[in-house]
Amino acid sequence: MKRLLIAAACLMMAACTTTAVRKAETVRTPEAGATILIVEPRIQLGMLTAGGVTEPREEWSQQARQYVLRHVQNSMVQDSHKFVVGNVDGLMEGRLGQVVRVNEAVIEAIIAHEYNGYAGAKLATKKDDFEWTIGEGSELVGQHFGADYALFISGNGTYASGGRVAAFVVASAFGVGIPLGQQQVMASLVDLKTGQVMWVNYAVAGPGADMREDAGAQSLVESLLKDAPLSVNPNVAP
Numbered sequence: 001m002k003r004l005l006i007a008a009a010c011l012m013m014a015a016c017t018t019t020a021v022r023k024a025e026t027v028r029t030p031e032a033g034a035t036i037l038i039v040e041p042r043i044q045l046g047m048l049t050a051g052g053v054t055e056p057r058e059e060w061s062q063q064a065r066q067y068v069l070r071h072v073q074n075s076m077v078q079d080s081h082k083f084v085v086g087n088v089d090g091l092m093e094g095r096l097g098q099v100v101r102v103n104e105a106v107i108e109a110i111i112a113h114e115y116n117g118y119a120g121a122k123l124a125t126k127k128d129d130f131e132w133t134i135g136e137g138s139e140l141v142g143q144h145f146g147a148d149y150a151l152f153i154s155g156n157g158t159y160a161s162g163g164r165v166a167a168f169v170v171a172s173a174f175g176v177g178i179p180l181g182q183q184q185v186m187a188s189l190v191d192l193k194t195g196q197v198m199w200v201n202y203a204v205a206g207p208g209a210d211m212r213e214d215a216g217a218q219s220l221v222e223s224l225l226k227d228a229p230l231s232v233n234p235n236v237a238p
Helices: 002-014 058-078 094-114 138-145 162-173 214-225
Strands: 018-023 035-039 042-048 054-056 082-086 149-160 183-191 197-204
Touching: 035 058, 035 138, 042 058, 058 082, 058 149, 058 214, 082 138, 094 138, 094 149, 094 183, 094 197, 138 149, 149 162, 183 214, 197 214
Parallel strands: 035 082, 035 149, 042 149
Antiparallel strands: 018 197, 042 054, 149 183, 183 197
């Protein structure tokens, strides 16, 4: 049993964070002096029990939001960007709320049609180009926060409980595999003047990128933003 536990631990540590970038053909780096709105991350995490049930863990979610936001801000400082941090949860009424909901719907559509991985998933009008927009109402968000671009980050996932890991070990002994939980985060950069979704990255966290911890969140954010068209610092690679 001890050897099985060691093998299970090695299997859990074998993977690394994977990312998949999509970007518009006309993507460009925000001009020097532009202000980036960092929308406070919307992250929900839970524990995967031995029976496969997900139990929400708000304390984990809060930790992840705090750490991810901190390292996104650090990245902006390193890239010499002006930025503001905004919370859109209180903007769900009126025209601004409509724009926020449209953005959420567009992100869900991008996940469904760009990342779900089965043949025929891409829309017929978008098979060759990545052209998505949240509409001209995006200008209202820019005016409200005094920003030119917005970086939206959302995520969800589960972490295996001790009982789930034990169940994994027992099942493995009989050649049966059961999931141990997974965490995914998505970032999108939107031009608030036009509504164009300029760039999107979808990351599946590896074991060294536990966003409930400061170091893990830093690793995850580095992977998430490494290909973002955000660098205006000549000493930082785009």
